Amino acid sequence: MLGPLGQQMGRETKRLTARTVATLTTPGRHADGGNLYLSISANGGRRWIFLYRWGGKQLEMGLGSARDVSLARARELADSARAQLAEGVSPLSLRRAEQVVPTFGEAADALVDDIAPGFRNAKHIEQWRMTLKEYAASLRDKSVADIATDDVLAVLKPLWATKQETASRLRGRIERVLDAAKAKGLRTGENPARWRGHLDALLPKRQKLQRGHHAAMPYADVPAFVKRLRALKGATALALEFLILTAARTGEVRGATWAEIDLEAKVWTVPASRMKAGKVHRVPLTAVMLDALERAKNLQPDPGRDKFIFPGGRRGQPLSVMALDMQLRRLEVDVTVHGFRSSFRDWAGEETSFPREVAEAALAHAVGDATERAYRRADALEKRRQMMEAWMRFVEGGGGANVVSLRAAAEG
Template sequence: MARTRNRLTAKGAAALLEPGRHSDGGGLYLVIDGDGRSADRRRWLYLFQWRGKRREMGLGGYPTVSLAEARKARDEAEQGVRDGRDPILAREEARRGRERTPTFGEAAEALIEAMQDGWRNAKHRAQWGTTLRTYCKPFWSTPVNEIGTDAIVGALKPIWIAKAETASRLRGRIEAVIDAARAAGHIPPNEANPARWRGHLDKLLPKKQKLQRGHHRAMHHEALSTFIRDLRGRQATAALALEFLILTAARSGEVRDMRWSEVHLSDRLWSVPATRMKAGRVHRVPLSGRAVEILEAIKPLSEGETDPLVFPGHKPGKPLSIMAMTMLLRRMGTDVTVHGFRSAFRDFAGDETGFAREVAEAALSHVIGDKAEQAYRRSDALAKRRQLMETWAAYVEPKPANEATAPMLQPAHEPV
């Protein structure tokens, strides 16, 4: 009985010269056009029925596509027909999928997802997404390989002066998205990044040192004693949180998201996890006597809960609103920012005490020195910082109205 499938052999296919269609069975044919001695005259063809009509599907030239490869392509197309898929349409869709370049928005979302495990916190991830979606709208749906310098300058220029810090971060994030798209093969490897600063955008936009970076409005440290007297007259969780923030020179988010599992009252110590710190490392905060009093006063609010927040908000399990302390300051008629109290602390440490600069900077969880200095200096100067924070707490403690606030000096040039 004659074979109805796989009729050809590799040697036999190579020897065929006669023009026409030579069947391998199952709808597969080696087609020879004209002189069969020319390689470009041989090609594979698959014939099949689709919705009552005969269709022809080219499978490539022979011998570039071997007999075995042609049979595999035929079998896959045949299976598609049995499954109710047009193999020609399916191949075109697959080809378009491989060739389609993602939009800038798709590339941005892919990068944010890829960086998921590297975020310090959910807020940082949200800032990335919000910044890109807000300012890159004009080219959000443009293929990422078509984003040019004009589009990027157009997004940056309106905020380059008015929102200098946001603009600088936005430029870096756009550059990162385009770099990631290049690494994924969507942009030629030798094509320069249009969002790069040095030698490119620095020629089109004001240089960083000319930008006006806003400072957080701060209260002078000499006024803090009177301010805290007023603050203690406020019956609110936000008031206790704000005084605690002032006493610890901490950031707003560090205080609002603070949990009891981070507090060691017996050691008078608060250990902020690296995941919640701007510098990405654990920060140990020595607690003054007044800071401990505040914690003991507020502790009953969270009794019976598992790893509760120290300063809970109105909703169960939720921290204080990001605006709680800001609104409190407004109600008190004080035109300063919450973050500005860190500046007041730093001015006090530098102007009114003899504590070494490194001690004050460590209290603010700032990273100082070059990498070599950081490698050798592994201590966080906790003992010195404990002295500094007690000095600070005593300085801002409300005084009788007729008592002047005198500077509280420590010996200058103390070793750290």
């Protein structure tokens, strides 16, 4: 029974034991008595909460994660909250008056810093940072305690129609930030970013994810697009041009360093640690690629300042993981960066007679079964050099009449 100030009256207290707390897995609220509960979520999250009534409403105050706060400490915090109730003070109101509630942006940045050590791939943590800064920009200056369903929908709806997978990941990350804020006692109530039983009723049903599909530019349009890029003369546009010329992946170009370039041999060697397949990949450098590298060097006031060929705004850091995507968006081109690899592959298959395995090797794709690959341990560098020279002439010449000569070069 609850007294007039919400204190638990006539109920057994200290029902839980340290062993029980450590072994309980059943989702729900498990009472210790005296308004203190161990709350276990459906996904296994465990935290202490203090429940009480105030002004006719039941309120919930977080007392911290069960991983960090022991049962004894949780009881001390509950004792303090009950004492405040006895004095006619709402524990939540007192806490809010005493602490500065961070903005959503501050809470998001703190969470990413906390979970960063758990990511094996630096790209993933960079994606967390980018999405919570770029896509959730309208939330960042709001108090994390005040984020409501309408705020979350305002962020998700513009993305939901065109980039549903991105929007879904963003929703999950917003939910994680708000859950962390609640665990720290910075929020109360249900999470406005939760999906089941909430946003699933307010947003269109998610389409099935079509893996492996990346919107690509028709290869005939690539020469004109490269000319547009060159007119911009910025580092991001230059990186995108280099990516198109080399048919490399975004991460390979973003992380490219001057030490990987052998100007004498005209080869760019990407180490295994930066390759998707975990194998060293050599890229033959054509005259136009070398010219792009020279332009990249000229863009750096102090060429020895940064190891990266395409450095980002922060010293010692490469371009942002979304920089190339944002460049395409600014140019209002409805394709993906990864799609340029498909443009190259379509060109090689339809406009030249270079063998399939040479084109696949240029893309650092494995060809055939394990036995077949064992007989192809060489990376066909010189054959690929001929193909990249042909690709260079196509991009520079704008297609058209180039096709016949390319076929002849390939067959010769």
